[in-house]
Amino acid sequence: GAVVSQHPSWVICKSGTSVKIECRSLDFQATTMFWYRQFPKQSLMLMATSNEGSKATYEQGVEKDKFLINHASLTLSTLTVTSAHPEDSSFYICSARGADPFSYNEQFFGPGTRLTVL
């Protein structure tokens, strides 16, 4: 089956630093990758959608200059949280979707990255 990895699985950083999270599709080419954020006891909220080779599309209320997304290849997308603050502490999850029209509705999720900003 389709496997998506994320790295790191958890990170603790000081306020003001930048953190980069990687999302990789291991056995398929991900034409589209999604970045979600989940606060405790809340639903997953879509932050942005990125298509390989183009700029990401951000959801309303998500600052594109704070959450930098790069999707430079069909197997890798990165999310960089710039100048992180304690309120950015959350569970960040990526998902990937391939180009196969038969599985177009299916997204494959990475294991998530737990970010704690002190």
Next chain:
Amino acid sequence: RKEVEQDPGPFNVPEGATVAFNCTYSNSASQSFFWYRQDCRKEPKLLMSVYSSGNEDGRFTAQLNRASQYISLLIRDSKLSDSATYLCVVNPGGNLIFGKGTKLSVKP
């Protein structure tokens, strides 16, 4: 009205019980529907897709009522390992919209 709304739970049930979760969605143009399972501090995993005709996978049965914009999940003969949060997910066209989830706790 929230895009995807679920029973808040938690549902605490004994092993062997039958439990049902409900979900309503607001976008009548939604095309595809899913139930995901999320364990504590883990990513969501697809449990099953939901089709208009209803579908069953072992102990799990999903139903969709497009007229009422209502989705359900029935778990029969619940096991301890079924304890998790169950997320109702709707795709109105492109992106997945997640409900907040219903927490299920199956006790011995």
